[in-house]
Amino acid sequence: MAGRIRRIEEKVQLVLTALDQINVEAASREAGVPPSTLRDDLKKVKKALPEVLASRKRGPEPKNRVADSTAKRSKTEEPRVCPECGGKVTKNGTYWVLNWVLMLTMGWMGVQKVLIQRHRCKKCGKEIASRERVRQAEARYAWWQQVNRLAVLSRFKLRLSVRLIQTLVEFVYGRSVSVGHIQRLTHRVGKRAEAVLARLSQCRQAVAHFLMFDETFPKMARRAYSLGVTICEHGLIRSVCCVTRKARDIPAQLHQTVGGHFRPTHFLTDLDVMYNKLMRDAGLNLIHLRDVVHLIRQIVRLFDDAVRKVTLDTPKGLPLKERKKQHKLKRRLLRKRLRPMLILVFKAFSPGYESVCVLMLEGVLSQLEDSAFIIQTVSVRRLAQRLRRFVKKHGHAINLSLRLSVEQGTPTTTNALESKNSIFKP
Incomplete structure (x- = not known):
């Protein structure tokens, strides 16, 4: 009967009947294989008949079977x-x-x-x-x-x-x-x-000989605070303290920092005149050295101040515009005359001239005092006087700092400390 649904047992029985009609000896002789091999293969086929003859939907399998299984698993x-x-x-x-x-x-x-x-x-x-x-x-x-x-x-x-x-x-x-x-x-x-x-800090550490100190002023919540920061030449932050009164807090910080494993011999700071006194108040007897960068800046300020405060003798009755013009011209000429000396100052602090740095500064000073080299105006004489006081005050410290940098590789600037200051700024 066409279109009827056959059971799986009926399908298997019909196929088994058809398989039994096969002449195994003749088929094996024609294929060139032993009859036992062909019989074993037929047994395997007979065992798999129920699975092979099971009813399935016609056409290819759906592609979203993996997605369906995933959806079922998620449910x-x-x-x-x-x-x-x-x-x-x-x-x-x-x-x-x-x-x-x-x-x-x-x-x-x-x-x-x-x-x-x-x-x-x-x-x-x-x-x-x-x-x-x-x-x-x-x-x-x-x-x-x-x-x-x-x-x-x-x-x-x-x-x-x-x-x-x-x-x-x-x-x-x-x-x-x-x-x-x-x-x-x-x-x-x-x-x-x-x-x-x-x-x-309780562990063994490299021997440090330099105590570098500086103040930083971070602004937090619309208010500026003063922080005292101390480090050694190895870049290790030794202490940080909030400074409200310099005469009390800085000596206490320095006294607390030095001791135990840290016993420096040199004190490196900028040109603040109070630092030496504060170090003495802390009970420390260290060799006070100044930052070379700040020393160069101070010399540049002296030269700029001499150019800015140049005087001009003008006859009476000269218009104000002409007086300003002559004053500006005199400043320009003086700056041009002082520029070679300032270049010599920079050269004195450059690498390779450590042993003759102070001698080169004294040479610049002798040029400023020589009337044959430069006209001895009031501003030039004032510059020479201030530069002489500067060399007399810091000459020994400059020689010592540069000599230690050459012999032992110690720092001459507080750049490492200045870079640490940015950590405390929000």
Whole structure:
């Protein structure tokens, strides 16, 4: 009968009958194989007949079978029973959250949202976290950990300000972080680092002979604070102290810094006249050296002041415009005359001239006092007098600082300390 549905047993019986009609000896002789081999193959075919003859839909298999299995598996993964009370769990609406997984892996390219299904127990009302919610929560925690590491690295290693760190995080991840979070994070990490440094200070360390001190003035919350920072020549921060009264706080800080494992012999600062007295008040008897960069700046200021305060003798009745013109011309001529001497000053402090630095400064001084070399105006005589006092006051310290830098490789500037000051600025 056409179109009727046949049972699998009927199909198998008909095929077995057809297979039994095969002449095994003749077929094996024609194929050139032993009859036993052909009989074994026929037995395997007979065993597989129920599976082969099973009814299936005609046509190719559907391509979305994997997706269907995934969907079925996701449905089975939904919570059915409350782990607390054993009650029935039902769906309780959906909500959108940031796709933290994409944001963690792709940065600013992954700022998207994902739909989360809420499940709640009907008996106790407890919300059951789904797999997707747990995955997003873990990715969110990992994202914040990564942002915190970036902020700490930028703050303490790259020495970026809080605002720049906020801009960097927003550029990398496409999501801004508050300034308060970065400040609290850096403060917390700084406290932990301070405790670690306190333990490290008890370890053996390289012998340091230089104590470098400077003040920095960070502005926080519309108020400028004064911080005293001390480091050694190896770049290790020895102490940081808030200065409210210089005469009291700086000597106390210096006295507390020196001692134990740190016993320097030289005190390197800028040209502040109070630092030597404050060092003595702290009970320290160190050799006070000045920063070479600040010394050069002071000499440049002396030359600029001489040009700026040049005098001009003009006859009476000369118009004001002409007097200004002549005064400007005289300044220009004096600056042109003093420029070779200033170049010689820079050359004296350059590498390779350490042994003759003070001699070259005295040579510049002799040129300033020589009337055959330059006209002895009031400003020039004042410049020569001030430069002589400068060389007399700092000449020995300059020779000692440059000699130590050549022999022992010690620092001559406080550039390392100036770079540390940026750490304390928000």
